[in-house]
Amino acid sequence: MTVLEQPQVKEGVDQETVDAVREIGTYKHGWETDIETEYAPKGLTADIVRLISEKNNEPEWMTDWRLQAYERWLQVNEPSWAMVNYPQIDFQDQYYYARPKSMENKPKSLDEVDPKLLATYEKLGIPLKEQMLLAGVETDETSAVENRKVAVDAVFDSVSVGTTFQAELKKAGVIFCSFSEAVQEHPDLVQKYLGSVVPMSDNYYATLNSAVFSDGSFVYVPENVRCPMELSTYFRINAENTGQFERTLIIAAKGAYVSYLEGCTAPQRDTSQLHAAVVEIVAEEDAEVKYSTVQNWYPGDENGIGGIFNFVTKRADCRGDRAKVMWTQVETGSAVTWKYPSCILRGNEAQGEFYSIAITNNYQQADTGTKMVHLGRNTRSRIVSKGISAGQAQNTYRGLVSMHPRAQSSRNYTQCDSLLIGDKCGAHTVPYIEVKNNSSRVEHEATTSKVDEDQLFYCRARGMDEEEAVALVVNGFCKDVLQELPMEFAMEAQQLVAISLEGSVG
Amino acid sequence: MLDIKNLHVDLEEEDKSILKGVDLHVDAGRVHAIMGPNGSGKSTLSYVLAGRDGYTVTQGSVSLRGDDLLSLEPEERAAKGLFLAFQYPVEIPGVGNMTFLRTAVNAQRKARGDSEMSATDFLRMTREKAKQLQIDADMLKRPLNVGFSGGEKKRNEILQMVILEPRLCILDETDSGLDVDAMKLVAEGVNALRDDGRGFLVITHYQRLLDHIKPDVVHIMVDGRIAKSGTSELALEVERNGYADILAETAL
Numbered sequence: 001m002t003v004l005e006q007p008q009v010k011e012g013v014d015q016e017t018v019d020a021v022r023e024i025g026t027y028k029h030g031w032e033t034d035i036e037t038e039y040a041p042k043g044l045t046a047d048i049v050r051l052i053s054e055k056n057n058e059p060e061w062m063t064d065w066r067l068q069a070y071e072r073w074l075q076v077n078e079p080s081w082a083m084v085n086y087p088q089i090d091f092q093d094q095y096y097y098a099r100p101k102s103m104e105n106k107p108k109s110l111d112e113v114d115p116k117l118l119a120t121y122e123k124l125g126i127p128l129k130e131q132m133l134l135a136g137v138e139t140d141e142t143s144a145v146e147n148r149k150v151a152v153d154a155v156f157d158s159v160s161v162g163t164t165f166q167a168e169l170k171k172a173g174v175i176f177c178s179f180s181e182a183v184q185e186h187p188d189l190v191q192k193y194l195g196s197v198v199p200m201s202d203n204y205y206a207t208l209n210s211a212v213f214s215d216g217s218f219v220y221v222p223e224n225v226r227c228p229m230e231l232s233t234y235f236r237i238n239a240e241n242t243g244q245f246e247r248t249l250i251i252a253a254k255g256a257y258v259s260y261l262e263g264c265t266a267p268q269r270d271t272s273q274l275h276a277a278v279v280e281i282v283a284e285e286d287a288e289v290k291y292s293t294v295q296n297w298y299p300g301d302e303n304g305i306g307g308i309f310n311f312v313t314k315r316a317d318c319r320g321d322r323a324k325v326m327w328t329q330v331e332t333g334s335a336v337t338w339k340y341p342s343c344i345l346r347g348n349e350a351q352g353e354f355y356s357i358a359i360t361n362n363y364q365q366a367d368t369g370t371k372m373v374h375l376g377r378n379t380r381s382r383i384v385s386k387g388i389s390a391g392q393a394q395n396t397y398r399g400l401v402s403m404h405p406r407a408q409s410s411r412n413y414t415q416c417d418s419l420l421i422g423d424k425c426g427a428h429t430v431p432y433i434e435v436k437n438n439s440s441r442v443e444h445e446a447t448t449s450k451v452d453e454d455q456l457f458y459c460r461a462r463g464m465d466e467e468e469a470v471a472l473v474v475n476g477f478c479k480d481v482l483q484e485l486p487m488e489f490a491m492e493a494q495q496l497v498a499i500s501l502e503g504s505v506g
Numbered sequence: 507m508l509d510i511k512n513l514h515v516d517l518e519e520e521d522k523s524i525l526k527g528v529d530l531h532v533d534a535g536r537v538h539a540i541m542g543p544n545g546s547g548k549s550t551l552s553y554v555l556a557g558r559d560g561y562t563v564t565q566g567s568v569s570l571r572g573d574d575l576l577s578l579e580p581e582e583r584a585a586k587g588l589f590l591a592f593q594y595p596v597e598i599p600g601v602g603n604m605t606f607l608r609t610a611v612n613a614q615r616k617a618r619g620d621s622e623m624s625a626t627d628f629l630r631m632t633r634e635k636a637k638q639l640q641i642d643a644d645m646l647k648r649p650l651n652v653g654f655s656g657g658e659k660k661r662n663e664i665l666q667m668v669i670l671e672p673r674l675c676i677l678d679e680t681d682s683g684l685d686v687d688a689m690k691l692v693a694e695g696v697n698a699l700r701d702d703g704r705g706f707l708v709i710t711h712y713q714r715l716l717d718h719i720k721p722d723v724v725h726i727m728v729d730g731r732i733a734k735s736g737t738s739e740l741a742l743e744v745e746r747n748g749y750a751d752i753l754a755e756t757a758l
Contacts, residue, residue, distance in 0.1 A: 457596075460579070461580050461581075461589075461590055462584055463581050463610050463617065465613070468609065472598070478600070479649075
């Protein structure tokens with residue numbers, strides 16, 4: 001018996017090794033879930049918009065809102081000012097709605113969800129069981145194992161598969177559910193806030209999203225409630241030739257606090273796919289919202305074939321006095337990124353912060369940054385952007401800091417650092433600064449540097465290979481931003497930095 | 507352990523010869539010191555041994571414990587047990603000293619086919635060894651070499667050496683910029699590592715380091731060659747008379 005058992009064990013070990021080796025140097029989440037999927041017919045028409053609305057069993061006001069957006073979309077043109085090049089998108093040659101067949105009758109709880117879907121999230125490392133998330137986080141000083149709870153809304157193609165910890169959150173008064181559920185259960189809140197930060201006419205992709213968004217997440221934190229756990233949404237694109245259009249709405253009432261995380265991945269394919277999301281955040285008086293993203297959509301291969309077009313509108317409205325919103329993003333995926341998470345600092349003494357790491361390798365292109373619009377008195381904003389380019393990639397920081405006449409004594413500090421690896425990539429910084437009062441102060445610092453040969457040699461002389469050395473130096477370069485991320489994300493982000501830059505040297 | 511034969515090296519960019527036939531043999535358990543005037547090629551030798559870019563080996567060979575050293579990448583040399591304590595340690599902003607060390611330790615273990623050291627074991631070992639070099643917790647946390655004083659940088663190099671436990675330790679002017687107390691600490695660190703299985707190549711300008719690290723052999727390097735070798739007496743002679751006598755001898 002023992003003789004028979006031994007090879008079995010060995011085989012298991014070998015398989016693990018094989019998998020581990022296979023994962024090295026490739027996009028880790030490029031696999032596909034084999035699942036029966038229902039699609040809406042290809043293309044975009046008013047009927048498709050109605051169909052999506054019908055699938056979500058929406059009230060009339062919601063359908064009308066979508067149709068209005070669709071009419072508007074027909075009249076606007078795709079923006080061309082960003083420093084990105086991509087082939088013309090044929091909006092009629094893709095699907096706008098894809099739902100796993102098993103989700104036809106919405107499962108009442110996660111126990112009823114198709115095991116294949118659950119397995120997908122398990123493979124992605126996303127906990128859909130209501131368990132403590134065991135985060136083995138190692139800091140410089142100690143190895144701390146911390147137990148933290150993270151509630152997850154899992155979005156698969158066009159639908160939300162399930163949301164965890166809802167009951168526990170409800171006890172605290174926090175609403176955390178899929179967007180489609182919110183339309184059913186909390187129509188008054190949705191109607192009040194939807195489109196109030198990013199109007200349906202905002203820009204081409206936001207308008208498109210307003211017409212065809214299929215699901216997303218909804219968060220409401222009532223007055224003076226500190227959300228008892230981190231909230232997160234994990235977006236997974238699985239279906240081919242399908243766009244994902246999700247909508248997230250986060251409302252933090254007076255004195256509320258919430259930290260929200262967002263992650264995303266997609267299978268590896270030769271054709272590009274569109275992802276056009278809208279995120280709206282409302283922060284009332286003394287409310288604080290932290291929004292962190294680790295964007296890891298499929299970036300295309302080393303020749304620039306395939307990958308996600310990530311055209312996203314994210315904006316926060318600091319409506320009340322002393323409201324505070326902090327955006328942190330780690331952008332490593334997508335073939336093309338077009339994204340400017342912004343803050344409208346409307347309340348007096350409101351604060352906006354934007355911390356960004358954007359890594360582009362091979363043929364990736366990113367045009368990303370933020371807008372800080374200072375309307376209230378004594379408002380503060382801080383922007384720290386770290387752009388890293390390797391291969392043939394192009395990386396642009398584009399940001400607006402606007403001090404309106406009423407925004408007396410306001411301040412902004414901007415720091416944009418670019419790091420180049422190799423001599424075929426590019427880094428660009430395009431800051432727009434408008435100051436319309438004379439008591440405000442705006443500071444802008446920008447640096448561009450190349451990965452230093454002496455640093456790499458020093459690391460290698462201590463035993464690290466070239467890629468490890470680059471990853472270490474780049475992680476150091478990004479430190480200011482990485483430390484703003486919630487702990488479990490920081491670990492993931494650090495590893496992503498290393499993976500994204502594989503093949504960038506030598 | 508280390509066998510350098512007739513090594514000729516040019517500076518890549520300037521097409522200039524720096525090493526013009528170095529022969530050197532270091533046995534395990536021995537400490538060799540290399541002294542010599544500025545520009546004689548001492549630092550170049552250490553960089554070439556560690557595998558830095560920018561140099562072309564035009565002739566000769568180097569073997570480390572039987573391996574052809576010159577055909578290996580810098581990280582492979584490190585994994586084979588070669589360590590260079592840099593004359594000018596490099597700053598890496600944002601990378602904690604401890605993080606750097608652990609990455610290095612685990613990279614070498616991986617290259618040798620060993621498993622990674624657990625964070626707790628690593629922490630315990632590092633704290634203990636850092637204490638001997640009077641490196642405090644704060645210095646272990648700070649970004650690598652950023653804002654370190656000259657003495658701190660050098661002590662930190664020795665800490666890395668003590669933790670990585672190399673087979674061949676090359677110290678490139680580790681004594682420069684050190685006060686007497688710091689030099690003692692550095693020397694104690696080095697002496698603690700001395701054993702039968704380990705060789706040392708100590709490059710220095712001054713005899714005073716050799717008061718603390720007693721060399722078995724002293725070489726004087728002049729114009730890209732080992733001009734003279736002897737016992738520790740030779741270092742004392744240089745201290746008294748300078749290089750003039752030796753230069754005169756080699757000119758003949």
